[in-house]
Amino acid sequence: MFKKKRYLRQNKRMKSVVFATLTFMFSMLLACSSDAENPNGGEETETEVDRTGNLLSTGASANDILSNARFDRLLIEIAFVEGFRPSPVTMNAFEEFLRENTFKQNIELTYKELPPTGEESLTLTQIDSLEQANRTAYNTGSTLAIYIFFADAPSDGDDLEEGLVTLGAVFRNTSMVIYERTVRTLANRSLSLLISDVETATLNHEFGHLFGLVNLGTVPINDHEDPDAPFHCSENPCLMRAELQFGTSGKAFVQRKHANDVHSSCSLNGLNLIQTMENRVARGIAAAPGLDPECLRDLESNGGRPSTNN
Ligand SMILES: [Zn+2]
Numbered sequence: 001m002f003k004k005k006r007y008l009r010q011n012k013r014m015k016s017v018v019f020a021t022l023t024f025m026f027s028m029l030l031a032c033s034s035d036a037e038n039p040n041g042g043e044e045t046e047t048e049v050d051r052t053g054n055l056l057s058t059g060a061s062a063n064d065i066l067s068n069a070r071f072d073r074l075l076i077e078i079a080f081v082e083g084f085r086p087s088p089v090t091m092n093a094f095e096e097f098l099r100e101n102t103f104k105q106n107i108e109l110t111y112k113e114l115p116p117t118g119e120e121s122l123t124l125t126q127i128d129s130l131e132q133a134n135r136t137a138y139n140t141g142s143t144l145a146i147y148i149f150f151a152d153a154p155s156d157g158d159d160l161e162e163g164l165v166t167l168g169a170v171f172r173n174t175s176m177v178i179y180e181r182t183v184r185t186l187a188n189r190s191l192s193l194l195i196s197d198v199e200t201a202t203l204n205h206e207f208g209h210l211f212g213l214v215n216l217g218t219v220p221i222n223d224h225e226d227p228d229a230p231f232h233c234s235e236n237p238c239l240m241r242a243e244l245q246f247g248t249s250g251k252a253f254v255q256r257k258h259a260n261d262v263h264s265s266c267s268l269n270g271l272n273l274i275q276t277m278e279n280r281v282a283r284g285i286a287a288a289p290g291l292d293p294e295c296l297r298d299l300e301s302n303g304g305r306p307s308t309n310n
């Protein structure tokens with residue numbers, strides 16, 4: 001009985017110690033969070049992040065991505081909506097694509113899961129706002145940061161009946177979006193293609209634009225820019241080929257540009273891409289075409305790694 005009483009008393013004391021500790025910790029927490037909310041404190045952290053190097057036009061950082069002259073480390077923030085994370089097969093192929101074409105050896109991919117956007121479709125302006133709210137990776141020191149958003153909604157203006165299905169877009173020097181819901185929808189409708197096939201082709205094609213292809217920051221050695229589709233390659237086969245881009249989306253692209261809105265230098269058309277890839281698989285070759293010798297030559301001339309097949 002006595003033992004039990006002592007135990008109870010000790011227990012009570014313990015409880016009050018724990019309570020006091022918790023109260024202290026909680027008030028510390030409040031103090032910290034009110035510090036963070038303090039306008040001066042908060043803004044100080046904000047101004048420490050210099051975003052200017054990540055707000056340039058698409059292709060403006062081609063040389064910085066390809067060579068190690070200014071930046072020798074690549075930090076790629078992969079932001080994906082819950083349930084729309086790209087497959088490991090895709091990300092391995094993507095990393096290989098970067099190592100093959102650039103001198104970057106120090107490459108880090110970080111993943112950030114985001115809640116659903118709650119939108120039925122997304123405009124590039126909305127995608128831009130989401131990036132500004134969620135992006136944490138910006139250039140610092142010799143690290144070049146890139147942000148890729150895997151969206152849970154299709155691109156605004158998509159119309160499957162009209163053959164306009166957008167898989168991905170680029171809108172700044174270190175920013176791109178992959179419409180992952182659309183990628184999966186199209187891949188699941190195909191009998192011969194895997195999700196990772198469509199993801200890889202889309203991701204690498206869009207990244208080709210960040211490399212400055214074609215004539216988008218990397219000057220072509222020989223003229224191979226498609227006169228009907230700016231920033232795309234006229235060689236066949238090539239990952240940067242125009243037929244992978246436009247269905248009826250050429251019109252949408254021009255309109256977006258004239259609206260002085262956030263615009264994409266590429267709106268990768270899903271149906272054309274799927275057809276090209278299905279034909280290739282039927283012929284027993286790799287689903288996605290690689291970069292052709294002209295594109296590879298351009299990359300090398302702008303500081304990229306010389307191609308082993310060239
Ligand atoms: Zn493109």
Ligand SMILES: [Zn+2]
Pocket residue numbers: 233234235238239240241291292293294295
């Ligand atoms: Zn090409």
